[in-house]
Amino acid sequence: MTDTQRRGRRIRLTPAELDAFLAAQRTCRVATVGGDGAPHVGALWFAWDGTALWLYSITRSKRWAQLRKDPRISVLVDDGHEYGELRGAELTGRAEFVGEAPRHGDPCPELAAPERLFAGKYFGMTEMPHDGRHAWLRLTPESVVSWDFRKIPG
Template sequence: MATTDHTQRRGRRIMMTDAERDTYLAGQRVCRVATVSADGAPHVGALWFVWDGASLWLYSITRSRRWAQLRKDPRLAVVVDDGVEYGELRGVELSGTAEFVGEAPRTGEPCPELDAPEGLFARKYFGMTQLPHDGRHAWLRLTPDAIASWDFRKLADL
C-alpha cells in the first residue's frame, strides 16, 4: 500500500497523517466509487464501506453496473469527502485494483478473510455484531496503490 508520506506531491501541508486518515475513514459512512466500462465511459456511484487500516472494503450489489464493470476491468478509484465551506473541506482518494472476496452473492458461507470487515460493517451500519446476508451483495477489497488526502482545516493553522 502506498503511504501518505511520499505519494502525494501537492498539498503536503494539508494532507492527513496516516492516523488522521484512518480515523477519518472509520468515521465516514459513504464513498463514491468510480469504475470504467469497456468503451471507456466512467461510472460513479455511492456505496457504504469500511476501512481496516490497509484496505477499503466495499459491499456491492452483484447485479449492479459497478460489479459488471469491475469483473471486466478491476481498476477503480474511490473518494470519501465532506465539508461545506472551503476551510472545512477534507477527504481521501484511493485508487487501485478491486479484488473479489468470498462467494458472490454472499450468503454467509465461512470465509475467515471476511470475519473482520463483516464485523466492522455490521457495527458501523446496523449496530449489530454479525452482518445479515441478503444474497444480493458481495465483497470487494481495494488495497490502494495510491492514496491522496486533504484537510483544509489545517490551513487555519498556517
C-alpha cells in the same frame, strides 16, 4: 517545488488522521471504467480496516460487471460544507473479489473482520446480515491522495 506542492504536503492527512477519517465516514463514491472507456460513479457504504477499503456491492450492478472486466477503481471519501472545512481522500488501485458472490454467509475467515466492522458501523450489530444480493470487493490502495483544508492557515 511550487507553493502548491508544499501546501499539498501541509494539508495532507497523517496516517492516523486518515485511519480515523475513513473509519468515521459513512459513504464513498466509487468510480469504475466501462468497456467503452466511459466512467461510472456510484455511492456505496464501506468499511476501512486500516489497510484496505471494503465495499459491499450488489452483484447485479453496473459497477460489479465493469469491475469484472476491468478491476481499476477509484474511491473518493470526503466531508465538509464550507471551503475551509473540506477534507477527504482518494484511494485508487484494483478491486479484488473476496468470498462468495452473492454472499449468503458461508464461512470465510478473510471476511470476518470487515463484516464485523461493517455490521457495527451500519446496522449496530455484531454479525453481518446477508441478503444474497451483495458481495465483497476489497481495495488495497496503490495510491492515496488526501487533504484537510482545516490545516490551511488563516
